[in-house]
Amino acid sequence: MKKTANLSSFLAKSKIKANDIEHKRKLAFNIDKYDAAVPNGQAQFADLELARKKARNIKWKAIENLGAYLEAFEKNFTANGGKVIWAETADEALKAVGNICKEKNAKLVVKSKSMATEEIHLNDYLQNKGITSIETDLGEYIQQLDNEPPYHIVTPAMHKSKEDVARLFHEHLGTAPGLTPEELTQAARKKLRPEYTRADIGITGANFILPDIGGICVSENEGNARLSTSFPKTHIVIVGIEKMLTSVNDLRIMWPLLATYGTGQKLTVYNSIFTGPAQSGETDGPTEMHVILLDNGRSNLLHTNMRESLYCIRCGACLNACPVYKNIGGHTYGTTYSGPIGSVIAPHLQGMSEFGHLSYASSLCGKCTDVCPVKISIHELLLENRHIAVKKNLNGFSENMGWAIWTRAMLSRRLMNSAGDALKQKLVNKLFGESWGLHRSMPQFADKSFNKLWKERNKA
DSSP, X not given: OOOOXXXXXXXXXXXXXXXXXXXXXXXXXXHHHHHHHHHHHHTTXXXXXXXXXXXXXXXXXXXXXXXXXXXXXXXXXXXXXXXXXXXXXXXXXXXXXXXXHHHHTOOEEEEOOOHHHHHTTHHHHHHHTTOEEEEXXXXXXXXXHTTOOOSSSSXXXXXXXXXXXXXXXXXXXOOOTTOOHHHHHHXXXXXXXXXXXXXXXXXXXXXXXXXXXXXXXXXXXXXXXXXXXXXXXXXXEEEEGGGBOSOGGGHHHHXXXXXXXXXXXXXXXEEEEEOSSOOTTOOSSOSEEEEEEEOTTHHHHHTSTTGGGGGOOOOOHHHHHOHHHHHHOSGGGOSSSOHHHHHHHHHHHHOHHHHGGGGGSOOOOSHHHHHOTTOOOXXXXXXXXXXXXXHTTOSOHHHHHHXXXXXXXXXXXXXXXXXXXXXXXXXXXXXXXXXXXXTSOOOOOOSSOHHXXXXXXXXX
């Protein structure tokens, strides 16, 4: 790929993280716990492959008919008293949130875990507007205290040990040093609980959209999303349009699969469906509910060979399986969505010229495809991204010339034989010395090629 600021940053960060033994130890510790838990969740399925195929078909139908399902959701959700806002870009989504906050004279917002809000950098926007936004998910709260973005789609603070978190709480919350995980959780709870009752607005993302009942699904393990949507008088949902399902009946497959591949559970602890604001006679819930349907580049994927990537349910399984992610971690990617699925969609959401290099950060081993609960061919999509980059002439001149020479030589036995072994060695060292030879010994050519040995043996 042609050198860009993002590519240079990616290579520099990757070099540091790949050699950071402590970082890799923490990451391996948490992923090992995940790997041990997943088989327990999978055991609930009598036929796991059949469940995955059905889930894929559900997402296929939802994406193939996305326009109709979005309109059906809007009609049914509006009928329940909710309000729907269509946001083509991140700026439009931010502006919509800003208008609601201004109308409500909001000063404090409580927010549950949401990758869509990270994607549009909502917290920075609210801060610039003088509005305090507090992350209520424990992992997200830890990251917010440390002024870092999420490290992982599902477990935002995966790269931190309990000692790191204890040190962070001691510095920012004044807790005693060396607290246990249970004590740290209690400290966070004590700090966050009053904020729910003081907040003017609660903001969440969504795991699924249900068109037939006009519903929004939110899955969580801590109950913070329920608190964020129960006390504040206004509830705002920001959700990518690809989260669409076909019916509420789909949840009998999608909820267990999301839990199994996300955390290894049979079912996430709290699963909520919101169909609008509190109705007459209901004592809990907001008086207003707004759903912002976010495009922000997703249509770029919808009308290409990459549309299969829109099936993703954001379980994070491909990140945990990826050998590249295990070596360089989440922040190195420089995008909201990291790992294999992030490398597929980021170039289309944020620009191929700026993030096309991520598709090359893969061994194409196919492990990401093997573990995907909705059977997305992730490694094939990564390869397709590389083809797109080449067609757009995003590779550098030296790379293109090198591969042209290599291809010509590999297709001609005469050229291979005419070049001496010393010339071959020099050419390979020149082409791959930096990419391959920086951390490895270069391959050495034999004194005689197999072709020469074969001819000599036949003559004999």
